[in-house]
């Protein structure tokens with residue numbers, strides 16, 4: 001009889017087989033458990049995997065500073081769960097520091113006050129804030145797509161250095177990718193470098209450009225640009241303007257004139273007046289939004305430089321306190337870093353948790 005049919009041998013092989021099976025099952029369970037327990041924050045891309053470029057991931061990365069700041073403040077306020085007033089006071093401080101704005105903060109705190117004592121946990125406070133932020137931002141439609149007869153005209157305004165020209169470049173790239181013809185109008189005639197900067201974006205994105213010499217009257221450049229777009233039936237016109245302090249009356253008058261030129265030449269235009277606000281500026285952005293809205297009837301906001309800012313709460317304040325929708329957020333300097341505003345991705349990026 002061969003040795004392997006020996007009952008003692010069979011028992012020995014079976015025992016080892018069973019032991020091996022138990023070890024394998026154990027390893028598998030540990031792996032599964034580890035994957036389940038891995039915090040979402042640590043769940044970065046696997047080595048060698050293609051980077052996640054989904055809007056949700058971009059918001060998550062871009063809002064990292066704002067999210068961390070807010071989380072620290074919420075955690076700091078907790079520990080006072082037994083004393084509602086102390087908890088609310090600490091949270092108030094934290095929210096105002098995150099640039100959510102005074103009025104908006106009060107609205108958010110109402111939701112926290114309404115929590116029962118047992119819900120005053122980190123998860124409970126987060127859930128209340130998430131629900132309230134979502135409600136305050138509801139209805140924000142994100143980007144506006146050109147509709148109706150060409151040209152669709154967007155006038156881009158804002159104070160100095162907020163990111164107007166860069167936002168125009170990124171918008172041009174988006175529209176070109178969608179197969180639309182684009183014309184850029186160099187309405188910032190104040191500096192030669194501004195015209196060059198826009199020309200580079202035109203070249204990079206395959207857009208046309210209408211420009212004049214530095215020092216030319218901005219209204220005259222805009223007149224030429226809109227005339228060209230109407231004649232060529234260009235799909236999208238993006239008008240750059242010089243940065244200006246919203247408190248300088250003569251500069252705001254110049255901008256009103258630019259708007260009137262567009263209106264006169266193309267009935268129904270401008271279809272969008274996009275105000276670029278720098279997310280690192282804080283509450284001054286609210287007064288900028290009010291002044292530009294009074295002067296040129298702003299219809300939407302692009303919130304730039306959110307990637308370098310801990311003040312993501314500003315988006316909520318702008319919507320709630322000025323009533324302007326956030327169309328786009330700038331999450332970096334490249335063309336792909338302009339993201340249409342997405343409520344769910346924004347709320348998850350700023351205040352991760354369950355509702």
Ligand SMILES: Nc1nc2c(ncn2[C@@H]2O[C@H](COP(=O)(O)OP(=O)(O)OP(=O)(O)O)[C@@H](O)[C@H]2O)c(=O)[nH]1
Pocket residue numbers: 158159160161162163164165166167188194241242243244303304305306307308329330331332333337
């Ligand atoms: N990190 C980051 N930088 C940005 C973003 N948007 C613009 N910038 C940078 O901000 C700086 C100013 O951008 P511009 O587009 O020239 O600003 P502007 O409003 O046209 O400036 P003026 O024409 O001088 O008023 C540049 O260095 C841009 O690269 C963004 O979303 N994130």
Ligand SMILES: [Mg+2]
Pocket residue numbers: 164165166188194240241243
């Ligand atoms: Mg510029």
